[in-house]
Amino acid sequence: MADALLQTERLTRRFGGVTAADAVALTVAPKEVHAIIGPNGAGKTTLIGLLSGEIVPQEGSIRFDDTEIADLPVHRRSQLGLARSFQITSLFRDFTVLDNVALAVQAHRGHSFRFWRDARHEQALRAPALSALERVGLHDRAATRVDRLSHGEQRQLEIAMALASGPRLLLLDEPMAGMGPDESARMVHLLRTLKGSVTILLIEHDMEAVFALADRLSVLVYGRIIASGAPEAIRSDPAVRQAYLGEKDGGARGRQDG
Amino acid sequence: MSVSLDPPLATVRQSAVTARTVFTAGLVVVLALVPVYALATGETFGVALFTRTVILAIGAVSLNLIMGYGGMVSFGHAAYLGIGGYAVGILAKEGIGSGFVQWPAAVAASALYALVVGALSLRTRGVYFIMITLAFAQMIYYVAIGLDRYGGDDGLTIYKRSDFAGLIDLNNKIVFYYLCFAILLASIFVIARQVNSRFGLALRGTRSNERRMRAIGFPTFRYKLVAFVISGALCGLAGALLANHTSFISPAIMHWTRSGDLIVMVVLGGLGSLFGPVIGAVIFLLLQEGLSRVTEYPDLILGPILLLVAIYVHGGIGGLLEGRRRG
Amino acid sequence: MLYFLEQCLNGIQLGMLLFLLAAGLTLVFGIMDLVNLAHGSLYMLGAYFAATFATLTGSFTLALILAVAASLIAGMVLEVIAIRPLYGRDHLDQVLGTFGLILLFNELVRLVWGPEGRTLSLPPQMLTAVQILPGVHYPIYRLMIILATLAVAGFLYALVMRTRLGMLVRAGASNREMVGALGINIKLLYTLVFGLGAALAGFAGVMQAPILTVQIGMGENILILAFVVIIIGGIGSIRGAFVAAIIVGLIDTIGRSFLPDVLHLVLSNNAAQTLGPSLSSMSIYMLMAAILVFRPEGLFPAASR
Numbered sequence: 001m002a003d004a005l006l007q008t009e010r011l012t013r014r015f016g017g018v019t020a021a022d023a024v025a026l027t028v029a030p031k032e033v034h035a036i037i038g039p040n041g042a043g044k045t046t047l048i049g050l051l052s053g054e055i056v057p058q059e060g061s062i063r064f065d066d067t068e069i070a071d072l073p074v075h076r077r078s079q080l081g082l083a084r085s086f087q088i089t090s091l092f093r094d095f096t097v098l099d100n101v102a103l104a105v106q107a108h109r110g111h112s113f114r115f116w117r118d119a120r121h122e123q124a125l126r127a128p129a130l131s132a133l134e135r136v137g138l139h140d141r142a143a144t145r146v147d148r149l150s151h152g153e154q155r156q157l158e159i160a161m162a163l164a165s166g167p168r169l170l171l172l173d174e175p176m177a178g179m180g181p182d183e184s185a186r187m188v189h190l191l192r193t194l195k196g197s198v199t200i201l202l203i204e205h206d207m208e209a210v211f212a213l214a215d216r217l218s219v220l221v222y223g224r225i226i227a228s229g230a231p232e233a234i235r236s237d238p239a240v241r242q243a244y245l246g247e248k249d250g251g252a253r254g255r256q257d258g
Numbered sequence: 259m260s261v262s263l264d265p266p267l268a269t270v271r272q273s274a275v276t277a278r279t280v281f282t283a284g285l286v287v288v289l290a291l292v293p294v295y296a297l298a299t300g301e302t303f304g305v306a307l308f309t310r311t312v313i314l315a316i317g318a319v320s321l322n323l324i325m326g327y328g329g330m331v332s333f334g335h336a337a338y339l340g341i342g343g344y345a346v347g348i349l350a351k352e353g354i355g356s357g358f359v360q361w362p363a364a365v366a367a368s369a370l371y372a373l374v375v376g377a378l379s380l381r382t383r384g385v386y387f388i389m390i391t392l393a394f395a396q397m398i399y400y401v402a403i404g405l406d407r408y409g410g411d412d413g414l415t416i417y418k419r420s421d422f423a424g425l426i427d428l429n430n431k432i433v434f435y436y437l438c439f440a441i442l443l444a445s446i447f448v449i450a451r452q453v454n455s456r457f458g459l460a461l462r463g464t465r466s467n468e469r470r471m472r473a474i475g476f477p478t479f480r481y482k483l484v485a486f487v488i489s490g491a492l493c494g495l496a497g498a499l500l501a502n503h504t505s506f507i508s509p510a511i512m513h514w515t516r517s518g519d520l521i522v523m524v525v526l527g528g529l530g531s532l533f534g535p536v537i538g539a540v541i542f543l544l545l546q547e548g549l550s551r552v553t554e555y556p557d558l559i560l561g562p563i564l565l566l567v568a569i570y571v572h573g574g575i576g577g578l579l580e581g582r583r584r585g
Numbered sequence: 586m587l588y589f590l591e592q593c594l595n596g597i598q599l600g601m602l603l604f605l606l607a608a609g610l611t612l613v614f615g616i617m618d619l620v621n622l623a624h625g626s627l628y629m630l631g632a633y634f635a636a637t638f639a640t641l642t643g644s645f646t647l648a649l650i651l652a653v654a655a656s657l658i659a660g661m662v663l664e665v666i667a668i669r670p671l672y673g674r675d676h677l678d679q680v681l682g683t684f685g686l687i688l689l690f691n692e693l694v695r696l697v698w699g700p701e702g703r704t705l706s707l708p709p710q711m712l713t714a715v716q717i718l719p720g721v722h723y724p725i726y727r728l729m730i731i732l733a734t735l736a737v738a739g740f741l742y743a744l745v746m747r748t749r750l751g752m753l754v755r756a757g758a759s760n761r762e763m764v765g766a767l768g769i770n771i772k773l774l775y776t777l778v779f780g781l782g783a784a785l786a787g788f789a790g791v792m793q794a795p796i797l798t799v800q801i802g803m804g805e806n807i808l809i810l811a812f813v814v815i816i817i818g819g820i821g822s823i824r825g826a827f828v829a830a831i832i833v834g835l836i837d838t839i840g841r842s843f844l845p846d847v848l849h850l851v852l853s854n855n856a857a858q859t860l861g862p863s864l865s866s867m868s869i870y871m872l873m874a875a876i877l878v879f880r881p882e883g884l885f886p887a888a889s890r
Contacts, residue, residue, distance in 0.1 A: 075473075075477045078472075091470065092470065094466055107471075114455050114456040115451065115456075119454060119455055119456040119459050381881045382877070385620050385820065392809055393813050397867055402863075525681055555696050558692045561688035561690075562689060563685065567681065569671065
């Protein structure tokens with residue numbers, strides 16, 4: 001794809017004898033919602049680590065909008081416009097919701113070698129933070145400490161923090177993790193509102209959400225992308241059914257007829 | 259629905275009147291009145307003891323910046339007391355008695371050492387970091403022992419206090435005490451501004467969740483390093499004050515157990531609070547002083563007290579005053 | 586040249602002592618996730634115990650055995666009383682708590698044995714030099730330290746790699762809950778491991794007593810060296826501790842012996858005189874700094890948990 005926003009080639013990472021990422025070739029088009037699915041142990045955590053910068057690849061390249069980022073540290077990738085949310089909630093627990101998001105804004109508003117002025121009253125930080133909170137529906141919880149939020153609210157906050165920096169690519173690691181049906185539906189709705197304004201690479205287990213949101217899917221099995229394309233094409237791809245969906249349904253035939 | 263743009267702060271509370279604030283205010287008043295009491299009763303020993311306490315409190319305040327707010331447990335902070343002190347001592351011995359040269363030199367030398375140690379140590383964290391800062395402090399301790407020209411193991415006597423060309427006479431114990439006290443208050447004030455500034459928030463965010471900080475785009479290393487340097491520099495100033503106070507400097511001030519003392523002061527007073535280190539310093543030094551009057555073996559009591567504090571008290575004694583909250 | 590060889594052997598001998606300490610520290614840290622600053626105190630106790638037992642029994646060998654046993658017991662008692670509450674706690678709490686223990690032990694020793702320090706004498710034949718290579722003589726006792734420690738290292742290796750206990754130890758290091766769930770008495774395991782560490786430290790304390798020192802505060806100085814060894818070798822790795830200990834021992838000893846002369850060649854007499862002793866004591870810290878720059882995880886980092 002000529003104008004892909006994110007493109008990986010031959011991305012490989014081994015841990016001892018295990019090849020967690022096996023020549024991964026992934027392409028994400030601008031403004032699309034691209035979902036990565038795959039059975040447990042497929043290497044999704046490693047892939048996220050490689051894309052976000054926490055894990056260094058042994059082979060391959062990652063191009064983000066024409067810039068090679070495979071050797072860039074985590075914070076530099078964020079500065080380039082790649083924001084991520086965490087599967088296991090990772091927030092600033094002793095700060096308030098607004099503080100959390102304001103920090104995310106602060107990281108992208110110049111340097112932080114300011115030692116005197118109270119940053120808690122800095123409009124340039126608070127205002128964008130509040131609007132990110134409004135976007136995810138958390139603005140009435142702005143003054144609450146994070147450790148008092150419900151699980152679902154914390155997941156929303158994860159998204160708000162990723163949005164606060166005005167990113168070009170959102171890397172969402174199982175945003176629905178640990179959510180009940182109501183909360184999941186709310187999250188899907190939220191992500192739908194984001195669709196089209198920002199590119200999203202979504203790692204998810206929740207198939208309903210995936211098929212509701214994704215423009216394209218890639219299937220990751222044993223560290224390899226075995227199929228990539230539109231949801232319906234993936235759904236009926238025999239290799240995919242065998243490796244993943246097939247295991248759950250106990251028979252490709254039955255599914256197709258039903 | 260409108261939301262106030264300055265929500266209550268999760269930490270660093272400055273306006274709520276609690277048992278803790280009353281205690282702290284009272285402590286500050288007591289400290290301010292120590293010389294007055296001494297003058298009134300003619301008992302000047304208290305001034306010496308409290309001068310030392312205030313000076314070490316400055317050291318504890320500097321350590322609290324990186325420990326309490328930055329989450330970096332440095333077990334080598336006494337090194338800066340030594341570097342600051344030796345800067346004064348060495349310059350004095352070489353004939354440079356002016357405080358205008360000695361004190362900036364003390365601060366600069368400490369800052370430089372902190373820069374080097376920090377640049378190397380901050381690549382690690384947790385236990386590694388503790389051990390490495392300890393090792394670097396031990397290194398400078400041995401360097402000082404090897405400096406025969408400046409007394410080596412026996413230490414160096416400083417015959418004249420820093421000279422400030424008549425602006426202020428450090429030989430006057432009362433004046434000196436108030437100078438140290440003023441520096442303590444000024445340091446706390448500066449740090450109070452810092453902790454809510456962009457820099458301070460970045461530092462505290464790093465303490466809270468460094469992985470997250472990096473993910474949102476902060477180059478955390480440089481902020482930690484700058485905090486480390488500021489902390490070292492301030493502690494170096496305390497070292498210069500200490501050298502003046504005792505008119506003497508020796509490697510013993512840099513022994514790693516002195517670094518341990520500083521950590522104890524910070525923890526006793528409650529991590530990450532502005533006046534906590536002062537409370538901790540006062541308690542620790544009074545405890546040491548009191549116990550050594552009562553028994554020939556004070557550490558037999560002090561040791562277990564520290565162990566018990568570590569086991570049972572979260573958030574230090576300051577936390578006790580505020581009602582237990584996990585620091 | 587002969588002098589150089591002798592210094593090398595001294596370096597190896599120092600390395601052996603450091604290994605004993607580092608192994609105990611790294612075991613306890615690797616398995617129980619506990620920073621134990623009071624490890625040096627157990628080393629000190631070993632030396633003091635030996636001094637007393639030697640006076641009582643008149644035999645160095647007997648004193649050695651009794652002192653190591655006493656260290657083992659002291660370690661286990663300490664673990665039950667003071668260390669257990671620290672498991673799972675923030676490392677800072679552990680640092681604070683074990684720092685308190687250091688103060689306590691130093692004062693206890695002062696109370697029981699007095700401030701003066703002790704001596705531990707060897708039967709004279711142990712100090713005679715023995716020819717190990719043509720023209721190279723080295724005191725028997727120092728050789729014994731090297732050999733004894735090698736034996737202990739071998740024993741440790743066999744213990745950790747080949748026995749059920751060792752398997753539990755390794756399993757505990759990588760997955761505590763699992764080992765507990767399997768019905769193994771984790772508490773007992775921890776007490777034994779801590780006791781083992783204490784015995785190693787005590788053994789080192791006894792072995793060095795005749796040639797180095799028996800005095801209050803001796804534990805702290807060598808403890809920091811042990812930390813340096815662990816940093817260079819990699820936390821959690823006994824093999825790393827072994828290699829690093831030898832390197833550190835060699836560099837420290839050779840640095841102290843030869844660096845002043847080297848400096849005299851390069852610097853002015855005055856400067857060399859002033860800086861010599863300081864710089865030579867810095868050599869291992871320089872090495873540590875270099876490791877931090879080029880390989881911060883250590884030479885043999887243990888498998889990541």
